[in-house]
Amino acid sequence: MFCEQCEQTASGNGCHQWGACGKSPEVNAIHDLLIYCLRGLARVVLKAKEYNIPTREMDVFTCEALFATMTNVNFNNKQLTEYIKKCIMQRESLKLTIQNTTHIPLTWSALSSYEPDWNESLVLQGENLAHSFISPSSNDLDIISLKLTVLYGLKGAASYTFHAQELGQEDEKVYRFIQEALASLDRTDIRLEEWINLALKVGEINLRAMELLDAGHTETYGHPTPTPVPLNPRKGKCILVSGHDIRQLEAILKQTATKDITVYTHGELLPAHGYPKLKQTYPHLYGHYGTAWQNQTKDFARFPGAIIITTNCLMPPHETYDDKLFTIGPVSYPHLTYLPPTDNGIPDYTPAIEKALSMAGFSEEMPPRQVMVGFARNTVLSVSEQVIEAVKAGKIRHFFLVGGCDGAKPGRTYYTEFVEKVPSDCIVLTLACGKFRFFDKQLGAIEGLPRLMDVGQCNDAYSAIQIALGLANAFNVGVNEIPLSLVLSWYEQKAIAVLLSLLYLGIQNIRLGPTLPAFLTPNVLKFLEDKYHLQAIKTPDEDLAACLG
The missing domain is CATH 3.40.50.2030 (Rossmann fold)
Known part of the structure; x- marks a missing residue:
């Protein structure tokens, strides 16, 4: 097997014998086979869109199926095989609809005509297709790196899109791009710069997907409150x-x-x-x-x-x-x-x-303990004048967004230590499951504002971005000029999509850890370092000194 889509890959290079997440080589191969079939479906969906043939069913299915291939989601070859069968069924049905609508004879590529040999090993077929994807004739490792970045970011964006449509929030532009990006993955005529732009486009679309999900949550359940x-x-x-x-x-x-x-x-x-x-x-x-x-x-x-x-x-x-x-x-x-x-x-x-x-349930009461949640954009921006005055008065020196994915790999104690060492005149915003390293810390308050504020889930990076943009507007400066540092942890593909959204917005000086993605080549990393000053975390003391310097 070959998989390097999450942070916990073996030795930081990729999983080759068994997934660190617990998936078997067989499951990994079926994931790859499903992705290949979705790429073939994408080309048919795009052709249907040209003729204004409805494709919503296929668009939603594509997002769900991509979601199933994410880290720690679906380990069941039987269900994954059903996804593959449904993908091919939808593809062939849509071809027939296109033919009956246009009466134009169309020739479909091998990718859009592919069907597994159901009498042979699906695992072996998936392994062969995965090998051909990461070993193209060009043998350009930087392009392979960016193709993987696009694919992994696309999985994260698709998952947010899937959740948003559950709540009635959809955008044809998002669906179309997901299909276009899938259809682009086997192209060999795209240069390095175009792959970089495509990766940033994933970030743009993911931002829209998170916006849709935010609308679904807030319109259905109200804006979060402390x-x-x-x-x-x-x-x-x-x-x-x-x-x-x-x-x-x-x-x-x-x-x-x-x-x-x-x-x-x-x-x-x-x-x-x-x-x-x-x-x-x-x-x-x-x-x-x-x-x-x-x-x-x-x-x-x-x-x-x-x-x-x-x-x-x-x-x-x-x-x-x-x-x-x-x-x-x-x-x-x-x-x-x-x-x-x-x-x-x-x-x-x-x-x-x-x-x-x-089952027995809990048999006795436990001593009271609690944490606070609900510090999303409406809550924080409602006191923006108070925040600005506190900053101008020197009572708030700096903001840190410390969040992202948690994980079991050594090195994540960095985030606990970092938050513990944040000076008392600074505020920590946090989101996603990375906060569980420190979510119950009692950091006190500044001028009535909690020093530790839980912004929400990983998709609430959208809310955090709106907080940053709102403060930048209030200070009448660019977002990279406000006293805010991003110290992020990543694990899976939603985090990749969020990172691409931040890069799309031009956010500078992001610190990322515990390790950098294995699928980024040295040249791609250098590009990100040079253009966005993206950097690996060091030690809490070194990073705090740099952020506050």
């Missing part, structure tokens, strides 16, 4: 909901409303507590349990109720708790109970509810 979230469980039956999908969290809350079950969030769903309409409507949405995704083996083993995984990141489960684990949407693992969607995209959660009712 909200205390209990970390201590309460007595009674319980369900734990992990992942990112707030629409599915609401569906679970609806289906458990009369069941005397307490619902807890896990991982990236912590910020859901800040949405007022969600919190007010469902009082049994009580608290948060556990920390980041890589700790789920111990968190899930101890949780005395059913657990539902709505998105990434799923780790290979232990047999001690796999009987209480349920997956939905693009998430799947062999032998786990999968809850299929109904016509409206919402599963029937009855099996998980019944499991929760059959």
Whole structure:
């Protein structure tokens, strides 16, 4: 196998025998085969768009299928094979629609006509196709690097687009670009500069996808407001909901409303507590349990109720708790109970509810502990005058955005130490699961403003960007001139998409770690260093000194 799409690749170079995420070489090969088939579908979809033939079904499917190939999402070859079959079925059906609409004989490329040999090993076919993708005749490693950057960023953008459409927010421009980028991946006539521009275009489109998702969340559930979230469980039956999908969290809350079950969030769903309409409507949405995704083996083993995984990141489960684990949407693992969607995209959660009712639940109350969430753009910008006055008065010296993905690889203690060493006249904004390194730290306040503010999920990078742009406008300077430093951690493809969005906006001096992406060649890294001053993290002391210097 060959995979280097996440930060935890073996030796920092790529996984060749078994995925660090837990996926087998066989699963990796089926992922590659699915990507190849999606590239063929993309060309047919684009041709249909030329003739104004509706393609929404294929566009949504493409986003979901790309989502399934992300790190820690789908480990199930059976379900992945069904995605491949559906991809080919949609492609051939759309070809027929184009023919019947235009009455023009069209010749399709080998890519858009490809069908696996179902009588032979799909794994071997996927491996051969993956090898041809990363070993083109040009043998230009920098172009291969950028092609992989485009593909990985596209996976992240597609996942946000998939979530946004669940909430009724869609943009044909986003769908079209995703198909265009997929169709471009096998081109050999694109020069290095054009691949760089295409990667930055992924960032532009991902920014729009995050904007759509933000609109879906805020229009449905209201703008987040500062909200205390209990970390201590309460007595009674319980369900734990992990992942990112707030629409599915609401569906679970609806289906458990009369069941005397307490619902807890896990991982990236912590910020859901800040949405007022969600919190007010469902009082049994009580608290948060556990920390980041890589700790789920111990968190899930101890949780005395059913657990539902709505998105990434799923780790290979232990047999001690796999009987209480349920997956939905693009998430799947062999032998786990999968809850299929109904016509409206919402599963029937009855099996998980019944499991929760059959289990002991929490038997006693725990000592109170809590954290605050809900410091999204509306909250922060509503006190922008107060912030500006505090900066002018020298009471706030600097802002740090410290966030991104968490992970198990050594080196991530850097982020805990960094936040602990941030001077008392500075404010830390954070988002995504990287915050679990320090989310319960008591950093105090400056002029009534908390020194640690949780902006939200990884997709709420959009909200953080709006905060930065809002402060820049208020100070009447460029965004790179405000006293703000970005210190980011990355793990998977959503983080790649967010990074590309920041580069598209021209954000300078981003510090990234714990290691830099293995798929970036030295020449591509040098370009990013020269143009954007993108740099690897060093030590907390060195980086703080540089940021505050």
